[in-house]
Amino acid sequence: MFPGESLPAFLVFAERLNFTAAARDLHISQPALHVKVRKLAEAVGCPLYVRQGKRLVLTSEGEALARFARERADQLDQFLAELTGEQRRVALAAGQGAYLYLLGDVIARESARLRLFTASRAQTLALVRDGRAQLGISVLDELPDDLDAVKLTTYDQVLVVPHGHPLARREQIRLSDLAGLRMVLPLPSQPLRVTLERLRLVADFEWEVAVEAGGWQLMLHFVELGVGAAVVNGCVRTDLATVPIVDLPPVPYYAIHRPGAPADRRVAQLLAQIRQSLGST
Structure with a gap:
């Protein structure tokens, strides 16, 4: 038994x-x-x-x-x-960038109804898969076969530099324009760093790694200090100069949930609020 x-x-x-x-x-x-x-x-x-x-x-x-x-x-x-009429919390998993630049308005309104996990892309998928999170928000390069993914919004990738930098006044640049620059780069294990290094090798040029940093805020801080330039998602808000990089792929953010999860009214409402906040409804 x-x-x-x-x-x-x-x-x-x-x-x-x-x-x-x-x-x-x-x-x-x-x-x-x-x-x-x-x-x-x-x-x-x-x-x-x-x-x-x-x-x-x-x-x-x-x-x-x-x-x-x-x-x-x-x-x-x-x-x-x-039975009791109590409001249950929805568990939401997302990365630092999503919390800082995409989800702030929703979380401020719904914080009492949410349980939050700060997680990497892989951790977010794992949390949704095993049911610890009812909803995940993440950048996805490939859609998972076992989960449902709803595209929320897409951002260009941009170069962030001080306003006095030679590239600051350009309307747009190509990745090869970063040749020879001192760069503030993500940590080697992070997906953006892997993508940037692969595309740099294809374009056949070198840059100087000034510093490796985890998280957009620390990267922007190093740029403000004049350490180097950085490539970030276009959702990042900053007073520094930002220049679109036309030959880098756009960054798509998805809401991820297990099949059938929107049947739970709480999950459906949270997803609708996130989509409305991002203008994806």
Whole structure:
């Protein structure tokens, strides 16, 4: 018989991936939690987690069971909220740039109804996939097969420089115009940096890496200090000079959710508000 009463405990473990922390959150002993997880594994017929070095990692079966447990908990919460008339929060995942430059108005209005995750693109997709976030906002180069993606808006990529810079008065430039410039670049692991380096190699020119920085705000700060020029998404607001780069691909932002999520009125309302705020309705 499937021990469904152990699902809530397994869900806490799946989110923590630490028996000590999960048992503390559940106010039970570690041995008791081990028993619950073991009984679930026996019912499923395969391990739910494995140890990789010092870390515990869910197996694919464990991830599937965690999604099922999260969906079941969400359905129960929704049912109880409808009975009591309480307003449930929507979990929203997005990156730093989206929060700073796209979502501020919506969050200011709806903060009491939101649970926010600050996440990278990969983390945002993972949070939506496993149900911890009902909605994600991110730049996507490729649309995921298992999630629904709604395009919200698109921005050109621009060069940001001080107003006295030789390129500041140009109406537009090409990527090759950055040859020889001192550049404030994203960290090597970030998607924009990967794209810029690939296109630079294709165009066959060099630039000087003045500094690598994580996040638009720090990059703009270095530009203001005269460290170098930076390439950012056109949504970034700044008093510095911005010049469109015509041969860089535009940056599309998408709302991402699991199939059927808009059937939840809260998710549908939040998505509609975001689209209206960005002029994409």
